Amino acid sequence: MRNIIITGGAGFIGSHVVRLFVNKYPEYNIINLDKLTYAGNLANLKDVEDKPNYKFVKMDICDFDTFYKLMQDEQIDGIIHLAAESHVDRSIKDPFTFARTNVMGTLSLLQAAKLYWESLPEKYEGKLFYHISTDEVYGALEMTNPEGINPPFMTKASSGKHHEAYGEEFFLETTKYAPHSPYSASKASSDHFVRAFHDTYGMPTIVTNCSNNYGPYQFPEKLIPLFINNIRYRKSLPVYGKGENVRDWLYVEDHARAIDTIFHNGRVAETYNIGGFNEWKNIDIIKVIIQVVDRMLGREEGEDMDLITYVTDRLGHDARYAIDSRKLQTELGWEPSLQFEEGIEKTVKWYLDNEGWLNDVTSGDYQKYYDNMYGDKTIE
Numbered sequence: 380m381r382n383i384i385i386t387g388g389a390g391f392i393g394s395h396v397v398r399l400f401v402n403k404y405p406e407y408n409i410i411n412l413d414k415l416t417y418a419g420n421l422a423n424l425k426d427v428e429d430k431p432n433y434k435f436v437k438m439d440i441c442d443f444d445t446f447y448k449l450m451q452d453e454q455i456d457g458i459i460h461l462a463a464e465s466h467v468d469r470s471i472k473d474p475f476t477f478a479r480t481n482v483m484g485t486l487s488l489l490q491a492a493k494l495y496w497e498s499l500p501e502k503y504e505g506k507l508f509y510h511i512s513t514d515e516v517y518g519a520l521e522m523t524n525p526e527g528i529n530p531p532f533m534t535k536a537s538s539g540k541h542h543e544a545y546g547e548e549f550f551l552e553t554t555k556y557a558p559h560s561p562y563s564a565s566k567a568s569s570d571h572f573v574r575a576f577h578d579t580y581g582m583p584t585i586v587t588n589c590s591n592n593y594g595p596y597q598f599p600e601k602l603i604p605l606f607i608n609n610i611r612y613r614k615s616l617p618v619y620g621k622g623e624n625v626r627d628w629l630y631v632e633d634h635a636r637a638i639d640t641i642f643h644n645g646r647v648a649e650t651y652n653i654g655g656f657n658e659w660k661n662i663d664i665i666k667v668i669i670q671v672v673d674r675m676l677g678r679e680e681g682e683d684m685d686l687i688t689y690v691t692d693r694l695g696h697d698a699r700y701a702i703d704s705r706k707l708q709t710e711l712g713w714e715p716s717l718q719f720e721e722g723i724e725k726t727v728k729w730y731l732d733n734e735g736w737l738n739d740v741t742s743g744d745y746q747k748y749y750d751n752m753y754g755d756k757t758i759e
């Protein structure tokens with residue numbers, strides 16, 4: 380497979396996937412397709428933008444005609460689809476945008492890929508539509524052990540790279556979909572369309588559902604970069620509800636490596652869950668972040684704890700997410716590379732060292748810069 384479109388490549392996870400593929404596979408043509416919404420930022424890919432196997436195309440995934448033409452012009456054999464509206468809080472305020480991009484946009488890509496691939500003599504042979512989804516489609520797990528437990532099988536499966544488990548149940552690939560937020564409902568719907576294109580037309584598809592990611596280049600509306608930034612400027616830290624919701628955190632480069640493994644070796648029509656058995660209560664993670672930021676800024680460790688401010692809970696706030704990724708670990712040999720404590724140190728250091736990036740994405744300056752830079756390479 381040589382000509383690959385990665386959608387959403389100027390966003391958080393997508394930029395890590397593009398970087399990995401461009402650097403690791405010089406023989407592939409990698410096309411980063413992104414509309415550059417508020418969350419897309421080409422500064423995330425400055426280090427690969429001049430590579431001969433990389434091209435950026437500014438495009439809305441809902442633009443069927445232009446996408447179909449791009450598939451023909453570039454003779455695309457693989458699509459790794461990450462472009463999406465991704466923030467739960469925004470979806471609560473503006474669900475339509477989520478349905479448009481996540482559902483209609485995904486359907487538009489699928490339909491264009493179908494028409495193009497079915498027009499070829501070899502049809503679907505050697506082709507793949509790989510859809511990146513989230514664990515949030517499975518709904519929420521119960522917190523049966525609010526203090527946290529340590530099931531032995533988890534220790535083995537994760538090579539000790541987990542925190543604690545707050546319940547016996549985990550999301551499996553067979554867990555019934557039960558999305559609660561407009562974001563997760565739109566992602567669930569797009570997952571169903573992807574599987575329907577396999578089952579109905581025989582399109583080779585794969586869906587993966589990953590837990591919360593953290594690491595460099597995440598837009599600072601999400602918990603970890605937002606809080607690092609606020610601690611630096613001594614702004615309050617808005618903790619939703621009691622801060623007891625549990626999320627399962629994976630370092631973004633480990634997700635990108637999993638996507639690489641699955642894209643090349645995953646079985647068609649399968650679903651793989653991706654996660655590092657690394658559950659944390661929000662309040663515990665926030666305390667760790669405060670300690671690390673304080674230490675790195677030469678402040679007394681923990682002196683910024685008083686920035687914690689409990690605020691009204693998010694509507695429909697899911698209690699607990701926890702991924703069982705043993706299928707991926709045993710079938711394809713992937714495992715997370717970093718302990719959380721190591722990953723969070725790297726992450727905090729990156730945000731503190733890259734203040735300019737943070738200021739740019741929050742001021743919108745990057746939009747102006749890249750409109751000029753890529754004016755002549757834009758298809759619209």
Ligand code: NAD
Nearest residue numbers: 387389390391392414415416418419439440462463591592
């Ligand atoms: P992000 O918000 O950082 O980036 C999304 C990218 O998609 C941006 O570059 C944006 O410009 C682009 N985009 C949005 N609408 C578009 C449109 N209509 N046309 C073209 N491009 C468009 O998101 P992220 O956190 O990197 O997430 C990437 C994918 O991974 C999403 O599909 C998300 O559901 C999934 N996911 C995210 C997480 C997480 O923790 N962030 C976890 C599991 C799965």
Ligand code: TYD
Nearest residue numbers: 467591600601602603617618619624626661
């Ligand atoms: P977030 O980063 O938005 O990811 P998701 O909602 O996809 O899990 O939020 C992670 C957790 O942190 C979630 O339980 C909501 C909580 N949260 C806060 O308490 N305060 C905040 O300001 C944000 C953005 C999130």
